[in-house]
Amino acid sequence: MLEQQLINALSLGSVYALFALGFTLVFGVLGVINLSHGAIFMLGSYAALLLVEQMALPLWVALLLAMVATGLLGLIIDVLVLKPLRKRNAPHLIPMIATIGVAIMITNISQGLFGAENKRFPQGTIPEESVSLGNLHITAVQVAIIVIAFVLMVVLLGVMRKTQLGRALRAIAESPKAAYLLGINVEGLFLLTSFAAAALGGAAGVLVGVSFNAISPFMGQPMLHKGIAVIILGGMGDIRGAMIGGLFLGFAEVLTVAYISSDFRDAVAFGLLFLILLVKPSGMFGKVLERKA
Numbered sequence: 001m002l003e004q005q006l007i008n009a010l011s012l013g014s015v016y017a018l019f020a021l022g023f024t025l026v027f028g029v030l031g032v033i034n035l036s037h038g039a040i041f042m043l044g045s046y047a048a049l050l051l052v053e054q055m056a057l058p059l060w061v062a063l064l065l066a067m068v069a070t071g072l073l074g075l076i077i078d079v080l081v082l083k084p085l086r087k088r089n090a091p092h093l094i095p096m097i098a099t100i101g102v103a104i105m106i107t108n109i110s111q112g113l114f115g116a117e118n119k120r121f122p123q124g125t126i127p128e129e130s131v132s133l134g135n136l137h138i139t140a141v142q143v144a145i146i147v148i149a150f151v152l153m154v155v156l157l158g159v160m161r162k163t164q165l166g167r168a169l170r171a172i173a174e175s176p177k178a179a180y181l182l183g184i185n186v187e188g189l190f191l192l193t194s195f196a197a198a199a200l201g202g203a204a205g206v207l208v209g210v211s212f213n214a215i216s217p218f219m220g221q222p223m224l225h226k227g228i229a230v231i232i233l234g235g236m237g238d239i240r241g242a243m244i245g246g247l248f249l250g251f252a253e254v255l256t257v258a259y260i261s262s263d264f265r266d267a268v269a270f271g272l273l274f275l276i277l278l279v280k281p282s283g284m285f286g287k288v289l290e291r292k293a
Contacts, residue, residue: 007136008254008258009247009253009255010250012254013247013248013254014145014150014250015207015246017245018200018203018246019204020234021153022199022201022204024231024236024239024241025156026193026194026197028173028237029189029190038224039106039107040070040202041202041204041220042106042220043110044209045208046114047062047065047070047202048065049062051066052125059210067202070198071196071198071199071202075198078190081099086190107218114217119215126210142211145211148207169189232283233245233283233284235284235285241284244284248272249273252269253265
């Protein structure tokens, strides 16, 4: 049934978009492709699982605390890894390689702590309520995922476009040195960006963990590949593009599974992405302007 597949696609695409938002935010403001974002996404799931298992917290509280935890991890990565490289004016490739090392380290530590097998939320943690409208079946989890993802996306878009903070971040994205000369606290906003991006990645991790009820140390890598594809499709550093690109990828995957075969899910989705980029190589919302001195 097409309507059912569209609901499934909207739920999956919302998570992809939320993950890509954090990814593209770091690139747009810091000019860094943070390849540890997939590991942060994975830790968001584990943080929520531990909070539910060990402290018996409600799932929504665990989600909020997991966002704080992953946001703090993003701060730590910025302070220990990215900030020293910024001070040395390291080429853009160096931070990217450094974050690969961070991702590998986080994944290996997680595997040692939690094991390689899938973990699941305790029974009764995930709401099982659903609504049926004819042949259309919508679960409470799907509704929650769509609402939470869209609220976070709209809030971020509103902050970036309607507030003084957003204008300052856009100024930094254009030219950090010019922003500094205008009296903007560039380093402070770099840290804020790292926190916000990691928190969004953590939220996406919790939502995926809840949706599939399967958490493993290796779940971040496939999501990282899709996040890279989404931000390239939407336009590097563009928030609108991350949102629409994530939804596009979710719809392409779900409809391929429903009407072709699950074996060709990634082939069709990424094939369509490739065709779009052949027509518009800069992505749906144009190319990122070259950063000025």
